[in-house]
Amino acid sequence: MSYAISVNGQVHHVEDDGQTPLLWVLRDTLKLTGTKYGCGAAQCGACTVHVDGQPMRSCTLSLEVASSARIITIEAIEGADVRAIQDAWVAHDVPQCGFCQSGQVMSAIALLRATEKPTDRDIDLAMSGNLCRCATYNRVRAAIHDAASKLGSPT
Amino acid sequence: MSWHAPAFGNWRRRLKVGVLSLLGLIVVVVGAGGLAYALYPRTMPQTQVLAARLQPVEIERLRLAAYFDAIADPRARSIALFEEAGRVIQHPRCMNCHPRTDRPTQTDSLRPHTPWVTRGVDGGGAPTLRCSTCHQAENFEVSGVPGNIDWKLAPIEMAWQGKTLGDICRQLLDPARSHMTREELLRHMTEDELVGWAWTPGADRRAAPGTQAEFGALIKAWLETDAVCPP
Numbered sequence: 050m051s052y053a054i055s056v057n058g059q060v061h062h063v064e065d066d067g068q069t070p071l072l073w074v075l076r077d078t079l080k081l082t083g084t085k086y087g088c089g090a091a092q093c094g095a096c097t098v099h100v101d102g103q104p105m106r107s108c109t110l111s112l113e114v115a116s117s118a119r120i121i122t123i124e125a126i127e128g129a130d131v132r133a134i135q136d137a138w139v140a141h142d143v144p145q146c147g148f149c150q151s152g153q154v155m156s157a158i159a160l161l162r163a164t165e166k167p168t169d170r171d172i173d174l175a176m177s178g179n180l181c182r183c184a185t186y187n188r189v190r191a192a193i194h195d196a197a198s199k200l201g202s203p204t
Numbered sequence: 205m206s207w208h209a210p211a212f213g214n215w216r217r218r219l220k221v222g223v224l225s226l227l228g229l230i231v232v233v234v235g236a237g238g239l240a241y242a243l244y245p246r247t248m249p250q251t252q253v254l255a256a257r258l259q260p261v262e263i264e265r266l267r268l269a270a271y272f273d274a275i276a277d278p279r280a281r282s283i284a285l286f287e288e289a290g291r292v293i294q295h296p297r298c299m300n301c302h303p304r305t306d307r308p309t310q311t312d313s314l315r316p317h318t319p320w321v322t323r324g325v326d327g328g329g330a331p332t333l334r335c336s337t338c339h340q341a342e343n344f345e346v347s348g349v350p351g352n353i354d355w356k357l358a359p360i361e362m363a364w365q366g367k368t369l370g371d372i373c374r375q376l377l378d379p380a381r382s383h384m385t386r387e388e389l390l391r392h393m394t395e396d397e398l399v400g401w402a403w404t405p406g407a408d409r410r411a412a413p414g415t416q417a418e419f420g421a422l423i424k425a426w427l428e429t430d431a432v433c434p435p
């Protein structure tokens with residue numbers, strides 16, 4: 050069946066089974082490979098994208114359901130908070146192998162959009178679904194705090 | 205005596221050569237055998253569907269409410285009805301969402317939920333990690349993640365894990381903890397969609413026994429017999 054799906058502000062017509070995970074559509078059909086396939090079972094968070102502004106796991110979201118929403122992926126997310134996160138990620142040298150990082154970044158951006166100055170507890174609550182095999186957790190935490198403080202202070 | 209020595213030396217050398225060549229032969233035979241075994245062509249393993257996933261899910265039945273009409277004593281009948289309904293109430297599909305902490309549990313062994321999540325103020329997760337981050341309105345068979353439009357935890361006052369069936373029974377009848385009148389309780393058990401998920405849990409999960417309608421009929425009959433709790 051054919052689905053019209055809005056990804057990064059563009060409507061794509063995708064011919065596929067409605068039960069295909071959005072992640073597969075993003076990576077295999079639309080060639081947006083910034084979103085990663087970690088587990089395919091909602092266990093790791095590597096596939097996080099924003100669906101109508103909410104962070105969601107694209108490996109467990111069907112094409113059928115996704116076609117009625119606005120999807121933003123790591124390739125196109127933008128805003129002052131995104132730049133702050135990027136800068137903080139670079140400054141803290143957060144990634145190691147990098148595989149989990151697009152998911153980490155998408156969750157971190159959603160966190161800053163919901164909570165201006167997240168505490169350690171807020172970070173735990175929002176980021177606990179994003180696993181990192183390289184254990185970059187401390188740097189992720191530091192970078193989120195850093196980005197939040199840069200966003201709060203006038204430039 | 206000196207002429208014995210060379211003969212003796214000869215004999216020792218012969219023994220040494222004999223033993224060494226025997227050892228050499230063994231090494232060669234074992235080596236060649238091993239090599240033949242290792243190199244012998246075999247059929248390559250084929251991609252297979254995971255057997256565990258395909259195991260037919262065992263269907264457990266409930267005894268129907270009418271079965272208990274045979275119990276003459278109304279108190280004993282009421283308790284027996286609730287105990288039968290308890291096979292659903294204490295089933296992992298129900299217990300996993302009635303935890304005694306802020307974390308749901310998973311699987312038939314009621315192990316803590318992965319990833320780490322918490323109930324939040326409304327039972328639907330923390331504001332920044334909602335249940336709906338992963339759980340959609342329906343089960344999603346490709347990822348195996350279960351779903352329902354109303355996916356959330358029961359309130360902490362309705363924690364069932366670690367309680368006896370009698371305690372769960374008294375808790376259900378206490379509106380301060382169940383937040384339900386008896387009519388609402390009956391409706392919750394009989395019609396609630398999220399409760400109904402226990403009979404269509406998807407993937408390879410074991411469904412609750414019987415059907416939601418049969419379970420509802422047991423609860424109704426129990427309420428009509430004065431809702432007596434097991435000790």
Ligand code: FES
Nearest residue numbers: 087088089094108
């Ligand atoms: S790939 Fe989606 S959570 Fe791991």
Ligand code: FES
Nearest residue numbers: 147149181182183
């Ligand atoms: S940086 Fe390697 S998995 Fe996170």
